[in-house]
Amino acid sequence: xxxxxxxxxxxxxxxxxxxxxxxxxxxxxxxxxxxxxxxxxxxxxxxxxxxxxxxxxxxxxxxxxxxxxxxxxxxxxxxxxxxxxxxxxxxxxxxxxxxxxxxxxxxxxxxxxxxxxxxxxxxxxxxxxxxxxxxxxxxxxxxxxxxxxxxxxxxxxxxxxxxxxxxxxxxxxxxxxxxxxxxxxxxxxxxxxxxxxxxxxxxxxxxxxxxxxxxxxxxxxxxxxxxxxxxxxxxxxxxxxxxxxxxxxxxxxxxxxxxxxxxxxxxxxxxxxxxxxxxxxxxxxxxxxxxxxxxxxxx
Amino acid sequence: xxxxxxxxxxxxxxxxxxxxxxxxxxxxxxxxxxxxxxxxxxxxxxxxxxxxxxxxxxxxxxxxxxxxxxxxxxxxxxxxxxxxxxxxxxxxxxxxxxxxxxxxxxxxxxxxxxxxxxxxxxxxxxxxxxxxxxxxxxxxxxxxxxxxxxxxxxxxxxxxxxxxxxxxxxxxxxxxxxxxxxxxxxxxxxxxxxxxxxxxxxxxxxxxxxxxxxxxxxxxxxxxxxxxxxxxxxxxxxxxxxxxxxxxxxxxxxxxxxxxxxxxxxxxxxxxxxxxxxxxxxxxxxxxxxxxxxxxxxx
Numbered sequence: 001x002x003x004x005x006x007x008x009x010x011x012x013x014x015x016x017x018x019x020x021x022x023x024x025x026x027x028x029x030x031x032x033x034x035x036x037x038x039x040x041x042x043x044x045x046x047x048x049x050x051x052x053x054x055x056x057x058x059x060x061x062x063x064x065x066x067x068x069x070x071x072x073x074x075x076x077x078x079x080x081x082x083x084x085x086x087x088x089x090x091x092x093x094x095x096x097x098x099x100x101x102x103x104x105x106x107x108x109x110x111x112x113x114x115x116x117x118x119x120x121x122x123x124x125x126x127x128x129x130x131x132x133x134x135x136x137x138x139x140x141x142x143x144x145x146x147x148x149x150x151x152x153x154x155x156x157x158x159x160x161x162x163x164x165x166x167x168x169x170x171x172x173x174x175x176x177x178x179x180x181x182x183x184x185x186x187x188x189x190x191x192x193x194x195x196x197x198x199x200x201x202x203x204x205x206x207x208x209x210x211x212x213x214x215x216x217x218x219x220x221x222x223x224x225x226x227x228x229x230x231x232x233x234x235x236x237x238x239x240x241x242x243x244x245x246x247x248x249x250x251x252x253x254x255x256x257x258x259x260x261x262x263x264x265x266x267x268x269x270x271x272x273x274x275x276x277x278x279x280x281x282x283x284x285x286x287x288x289x290x291x292x293x294x295x296x297x298x299x
Numbered sequence: 300x301x302x303x304x305x306x307x308x309x310x311x312x313x314x315x316x317x318x319x320x321x322x323x324x325x326x327x328x329x330x331x332x333x334x335x336x337x338x339x340x341x342x343x344x345x346x347x348x349x350x351x352x353x354x355x356x357x358x359x360x361x362x363x364x365x366x367x368x369x370x371x372x373x374x375x376x377x378x379x380x381x382x383x384x385x386x387x388x389x390x391x392x393x394x395x396x397x398x399x400x401x402x403x404x405x406x407x408x409x410x411x412x413x414x415x416x417x418x419x420x421x422x423x424x425x426x427x428x429x430x431x432x433x434x435x436x437x438x439x440x441x442x443x444x445x446x447x448x449x450x451x452x453x454x455x456x457x458x459x460x461x462x463x464x465x466x467x468x469x470x471x472x473x474x475x476x477x478x479x480x481x482x483x484x485x486x487x488x489x490x491x492x493x494x495x496x497x498x499x500x501x502x503x504x505x506x507x508x509x510x511x512x513x514x515x516x517x518x519x520x521x522x523x524x525x526x527x528x529x530x531x532x533x534x535x536x537x538x539x540x541x542x543x544x545x546x547x548x549x550x551x552x553x554x555x556x557x558x559x560x561x562x563x564x565x566x567x568x569x570x571x572x573x574x575x576x577x578x579x580x581x582x583x584x585x586x587x588x589x590x591x592x593x594x595x596x597x598x
Binding site: 120121140195198205278281283284285288289293295297 | 421440502
């Protein structure tokens, strides 16, 4: 009844070093390798061109930003065309002097940049000082009709917000991609590490279930020291990139500490099947959701 | 910094028989037992006064409905007063001739019925023909300021909707209670049973995480045959009532098939602590959530 429509997702879990051009070369090489293993849609981790510079607030790091189109999107547009794949490229966008975003470009085989998503929810937590660098996105929640499927991109902190997943799914996305840079504070890992990782994975699996869509989270891996801090201070990125099905089942999960090319077949027919069997969209009480636009309902 | 404020939740996982007054007596006895074990807030499973009659569409079952206040709420008001506890009582509400709801009453020690919640999301799936019986709730999503804490009640199908959990939390609920009646179709259990249960639990743990609050799901247990159907046809209610912390960790979980009084200590200070460490409410993009009130964003 529901025709099988198989696609291969390619999740690139990588370690990011000091040198942006070396990171770009590695990302291009791993993407080529993923395509060689059959990947139709490749997603890179958040801000893979550099170390995760948001650990500290330093004006010099704005030099890492690049325009769109620019070096990264041009390199990946050429590769996507050659390999006939879709690529999701996270980057530090320089939109105008004084206006910078945490952006993901969706690049489609022959068509180049289909569009961009600018991270809507911006964190500010110890070692994640993103509000210093990134202006909150002003494009809203989007889905992109690529040659392979209808997909949405959300970025890292967005993954904690059911509103973001819902709005992207309501725009027709069959897969939600989450380029990510998340890890442990080494000094907290023993006490809180397992719970932190589980909460992260559970939240995203719940988005898949609530919305009847696939979810792919693509994280970086490796330890990155905090610039100027004492030895051992930094972020231990927890890897564990994964893809899950519309019923929340984890289809594939990368290890914590290794660079991994995770190629995972999915069947888009399953997403419609899931929505017919678990008809959550049918019964939403849209007449009663207006207060979701309030900060708190204290009056 | 955050004063410890300990409470004991009492989750009553029960088997429901043919006789409404026997079910009521058992529910009262189990509530008394829970209070004896220290429970401050007791929650009963969905529609515990009868078999889950929504397996079939039969006009005779409307005779099971009762007004609020009525027999059930009066019995529990007396008991709550005697035991100095809060009780959440799910029932089939007869509001007016031709208007029936799937309702939960919140009863507070000395104050009787504090308020009611009428189930907002109404399912209609094979063996869950609730749209035939229940008018969708018209009171919206609510929180109740009881003598013990600020709590919200949502009912069964509501548990699949992140909007419901969010709106209840935005009204100040520190705990979300989900009286529930969910189980397996025996003929599907082998193929889908584990995934179905996991999706159910994950969705609710994700509500706790996204909203920084406790969640308690209270299910019935036991096999109930479909009236008039061949032997073995029915619902195998899967029990596994559970409470989880604001970080999503499961604090206690009942078994599948046994009646269980699950008394679980929680610390309300942890909910504020969780929200400070995971400040999701701070960063919600309320300027961009308006389309959550749309059915689908196809134009």
